[in-house]
Amino acid sequence: MQVISIAARKGGVGKTTLSMHLSVLASAPGKPALLLDTDPQRSLAWWHRLRAVDEPNLIEAEARELPDLIEAARREGIGRVIIDTPPHAEDSILSAMRVADLVLVPTRPGPLDLAAVSSTLDLAQRVGKAPLAVINHAPPRTGAAEPSIVSEARAALANMGATVAKTVLANRVSMSHAILTGSTVNEHEPGGKAAGEVEALWREIEALLSRNARPAR
DSSP states (O other): OOOEEHHHHHHSHHHHHHHHHHHHHHTTTTTOOOOOOOOOOOOHHHHHOOOOOOOSSSEEOOOHHHHHHHHHHHHHTTOOEEEEEEOOOOOHHHHHHTOEEEEEEOOOSSHHHHHHHHOOOOHHHHHHHHOOOEEEEEEOOSSSSSOHHHHHHHHHHHHHTTTOOSSBBBHHHHHHHHHTTTOOOOHTTTTTTHHHHHHHHHHHHHHHHHHHHHHHO
8 A cells, every 4th residue: 555645834836736637637537545634624525525526535634543544544555645734734744644654745836835845845755755846836837948947946945955746736727627616627627738737746656656656676
């Protein structure tokens, strides 16, 4: 079983949106992923209630329940678990990081958002995790080169010692339209630019999880 925790000390960087979209791609026919919503705002649970189908599965949880819930999911044969965390709540974030095989740290490319990333990276280091930073809500690419603010954000994250995902998620209105229908861009607008970006990010995540799972030789 693979556990992905999505964490950031700053709010509004796209943790819940990322959880929604990745959970659908993480599901396989007859084997839905499990979402654990540990954010007291329960935005993830609100989206889940809008869906026409119950999959992926979702449990509203407290951070202290995570070890038991993860073990129960393992016994039930769940393939993938995705944990959405609250901002600011250090203990909750640490609990989610401890049970994760991979920690994702989304951030907008703005300076104030980047300034807040270092504290999340410090928490991951405290529990021995090497997180993957994901640049989110970025200006869409208009040419061959990515926008300068994205390149600068990538360099800043690398200087903090973070591994940065190659895929950047642009700020696209199709994301909001999809969420309001209880779906994801991959379901609402398959083949669109936003769907392509999310799929590319998921391929990166799968490859990283696969490498991490390989036994040492």
